[in-house]
Amino acid sequence: xxxxxxxxxxxxxxxxxxxxxxxxxxxxxxxxxxxxxxxxxxxxxxxxxxxxxxxxxxxxxxxxxxxxxxxxxxxxxxxxxxxxxxxxxxxxxxxxxxxxxxxxxxxxxxxxxxxxxxxxxxxxxxxxxxxxxxxxxxxxxxxxxxxxxxxxxxxxxxxxxxxxxxxxxxxxxxxxxxxxxxxxxxxxxxxxxxxxxxxxxxxxxxxxxxxxxxxxxxxxxxxxxxxxxxxxxxxxxxxxxxxxxxxxxxxxxxxxxxxxxxxxxxxxxxxxxxxxxxxxxxxxxxxxxxxxxxxxxxxxxxxx
Amino acid sequence: xxxxxxxxxxxxxxxxxxxxxxxxxxxxxxxxxxxxxxxxxxxxxxxxxxxxxxxxxxxxxxxxxxxxxxxxxxxxxxxxxxxxxxxxxxxxxxxxxxxxxxxxxxxxxxxxxxxxxxxxxxxxxxxxxxxxxxxxxxxxxxxxxxxxxxxxxxxxxxxxxxxxxxxxxxxxxxxxxxxxxxxxxxxxxxxxxxxxxxxxxxxxxxxxxxxxxxxxxxxxxxxxxxxxxxxxxxxxxxxxxxxxxxxxxxxxxxxxxxxxxxxxxxxxxxxxxxxxxxxxxxxxxxxxxxxxxxxxxxxxxxxxxxxxxxxxxxx
Numbered sequence: 001x002x003x004x005x006x007x008x009x010x011x012x013x014x015x016x017x018x019x020x021x022x023x024x025x026x027x028x029x030x031x032x033x034x035x036x037x038x039x040x041x042x043x044x045x046x047x048x049x050x051x052x053x054x055x056x057x058x059x060x061x062x063x064x065x066x067x068x069x070x071x072x073x074x075x076x077x078x079x080x081x082x083x084x085x086x087x088x089x090x091x092x093x094x095x096x097x098x099x100x101x102x103x104x105x106x107x108x109x110x111x112x113x114x115x116x117x118x119x120x121x122x123x124x125x126x127x128x129x130x131x132x133x134x135x136x137x138x139x140x141x142x143x144x145x146x147x148x149x150x151x152x153x154x155x156x157x158x159x160x161x162x163x164x165x166x167x168x169x170x171x172x173x174x175x176x177x178x179x180x181x182x183x184x185x186x187x188x189x190x191x192x193x194x195x196x197x198x199x200x201x202x203x204x205x206x207x208x209x210x211x212x213x214x215x216x217x218x219x220x221x222x223x224x225x226x227x228x229x230x231x232x233x234x235x236x237x238x239x240x241x242x243x244x245x246x247x248x249x250x251x252x253x254x255x256x257x258x259x260x261x262x263x264x265x266x267x268x269x270x271x272x273x274x275x276x277x278x279x280x281x282x283x284x285x286x287x288x289x290x291x292x293x294x295x296x297x298x299x300x301x302x303x304x
Numbered sequence: 305x306x307x308x309x310x311x312x313x314x315x316x317x318x319x320x321x322x323x324x325x326x327x328x329x330x331x332x333x334x335x336x337x338x339x340x341x342x343x344x345x346x347x348x349x350x351x352x353x354x355x356x357x358x359x360x361x362x363x364x365x366x367x368x369x370x371x372x373x374x375x376x377x378x379x380x381x382x383x384x385x386x387x388x389x390x391x392x393x394x395x396x397x398x399x400x401x402x403x404x405x406x407x408x409x410x411x412x413x414x415x416x417x418x419x420x421x422x423x424x425x426x427x428x429x430x431x432x433x434x435x436x437x438x439x440x441x442x443x444x445x446x447x448x449x450x451x452x453x454x455x456x457x458x459x460x461x462x463x464x465x466x467x468x469x470x471x472x473x474x475x476x477x478x479x480x481x482x483x484x485x486x487x488x489x490x491x492x493x494x495x496x497x498x499x500x501x502x503x504x505x506x507x508x509x510x511x512x513x514x515x516x517x518x519x520x521x522x523x524x525x526x527x528x529x530x531x532x533x534x535x536x537x538x539x540x541x542x543x544x545x546x547x548x549x550x551x552x553x554x555x556x557x558x559x560x561x562x563x564x565x566x567x568x569x570x571x572x573x574x575x576x577x578x579x580x581x582x583x584x585x586x587x588x589x590x591x592x593x594x595x596x597x598x599x600x601x602x603x604x605x606x607x608x609x610x611x612x613x614x615x616x617x618x619x
């Protein structure tokens with residue numbers, strides 16, 4: 001599998017505070033990578049390191065196969081666009097002027113494509129309106145438009161839906177999906193709004209206290225969050241035999257716990273288990289949302 | 305050989321990307337209303353300086369100093385400080401510096417391009433200020449030896465340039481516009497006050513404790529007689545004070561500006577030879593050393609700023 005971004009033991013310390021602590025992650029090419037973590041987990045810090053705003057304390061990362069310590073990383077970053085925290089726009093300029101500035105910064109020979117980008121983000125009719133008079137949603141879209149200058153194939157979006165109204169959230173989501181599907185742009189999107197990410201991401205990286213707790217694809221997450229019945233028995237070895245006989249799908253968690261992905265007849269199941277000397281200790285319905293899955297990963301106080 | 309060739313191509317690529325950054329920043333400046341305010345202020349200062357010089361043109365025997373009132377220059381320098389600090393600071397308050405770094409521009413290139421742009425803008429403001437002044441004060445500037453005149457112009461430009469570089473460095477290190485403007489002003493004022501204090505003493509080092517002057521006395525019967533009298537030199541210093549003044553003046557990066565201001569002072573415009581002689585024996589102005597010193601300060605401050613900014617964590 002091709003990876004656009006790979007980090008290896010990335011650390012960033014601010015005096016005594018460890019913002020990133022041995023973070024290792026891999027972002028597949030063409031994916032929408034949802035970077036999930038609570039406030040202060042290290043999401044923005046990682047994005048700052050990848051963008052070059054800050055230097056890592058230790059560890060390394062590779063962008064398109066080029067190490068961060070290599071001078072050629074500047075050229076790799078040309079393939080990237082980013083919106084870090086707040087949109088970086090010239091408030092005294094119009095949308096068109098903002099994009100023209102970015103074209104100049106990129107050294108592009110002409111201003112072709114600006115109208116197309118503005119149309120893509122829905123800002124084609126802003127005319128002479130200066131960016132300082134834009135709504136928050138419009139500023140976010142302008143920030144993304146600036147990041148799209150130069151036809152990048154990687155987009156880093158740091159909490160792009162913060163502060164947006166429901167309509168704005170939908171617009172940004174649809175834009176990201178469109179960019180990924182039509183232009184094959186890899187998107188790394190950090191957020192702590194899990195429900196929104198679940199509608200977008202194809203891969204997830206769960207971060208807590210500066211390190212990746214778990215990386216998984218959307219399919220794996222769906223499987224982990226499936227509705228099921230969690231049974232606690234005295235021996236899952238007996239349970240598996242009974243469930244096989246009953247033709248039910250299940251997943252063994254440990255020696256005493258298993259998830260059954262069906263609604264079995266509890267009486268029949270209990271009697272079958274008793275016949276083989278297995279006690280049923282607990283049965284509960286289990287429906288894991290992304291939020292509860294995340295809590296189970298990192299434990300305790302979510303701070304969402 | 306391939307390594308050398310690749311290094312050369314990379315260096316050339318870096319030079320071309322700096323031009324891209326310079327072009328983008330110049331467009332930003334020309335679109336900023338603050339630029340045009342600074343243009344008006346600099347031009348007004350220059351016209352004021354020119355008028356001031358013209359006013360005293362025909363006063364023979366009076367103290368004619370185009371530069372004794374240094375407001376014509378200082379106002380323009382303040383305008384440059386405010387313009388450069390505010391425009392550079394905007395990059396951080398708007399966050400637009402992130403757009404440059406995220407697409408691969410190095411911090412060093414960004415800083416160097418900002419210095420280059422600030423220098424271009426400073427030169428524009430300097431021309432707006434110096435040209436009207438030079439036109440009004442041409443009667444005394446034309447009396448200077450050519451090399452002195454060139455050094456005079458260069459010294460004043462380097463004073464503008466140095467303050468502009470200070471403004472960029474402070475803004476890029478503090479990343480806060482308002483604080484940077486105050487900081488740059490504070491540095492300028494402190495340096496200027498120090499040099500104003502040390503200047504008189506510095507150029508009197510080596511003078512005797514008592515100086516003989518020839519006084520012209522008009523007697524009661526109307527005859528004029530000349531009398532030699534000895535006066536105590538008010539600027540005489542010795543010992544630790546002397547060392548302190550020497551270090552304070554030489555180390556002060558804008559002492560060249562003060563030298564340029566006082567280089568313009570003449571007591572009688574018809575006696576330039578006397579004036580030049582007096583300058584050499586009494587208040588000698590080392591304009592050539594000042595040029596070298598201020599140029600060195602410009603380069604050193606820029607290099608230090610680039611290094612420190614490269615190490616700085618940005619948000």
